[in-house]
Amino acid sequence: xxxxxxxxxxxxxxxxxxxxxxxxxxxxxxxxxxxxxxxxxxxxxxxxxxxxxxxxxxxxxxxxxxxxxxxx
Numbered sequence: 001x002x003x004x005x006x007x008x009x010x011x012x013x014x015x016x017x018x019x020x021x022x023x024x025x026x027x028x029x030x031x032x033x034x035x036x037x038x039x040x041x042x043x044x045x046x047x048x049x050x051x052x053x054x055x056x057x058x059x060x061x062x063x064x065x066x067x068x069x070x071x072x
Contacts, residue, residue: 045051055063061071 057071060066061068
C-alpha cells in the first residue's frame with residue numbers, strides 16, 4: 001500500500017536575512033517643529049477662554065437639570 005503514495009519532495013529550507021535600517025547608516029533623527037508655548041494660566045480657565053455667567057449652585061443644578069442629590 002505504500003507504493004500508492006507519490007514520493008514527497010523535501011521541504012524547502014527557511015532562510016532568514018536581517019537587513020540594516022539604511023544601507024548608508026542609521027536614519028537621521030526626525031525634525032520636530034518647535035513647541036508651541038502654552039498660554040499663561042492663573043486658574044482653571046485658560047486665557048484663551050472667557051468665564052461663563054455666574055450662577056449659584058441651586059440655579060446651576062436647575063439649568064443643567066441635575067438631581068437634588070448633586071445639589072446636596
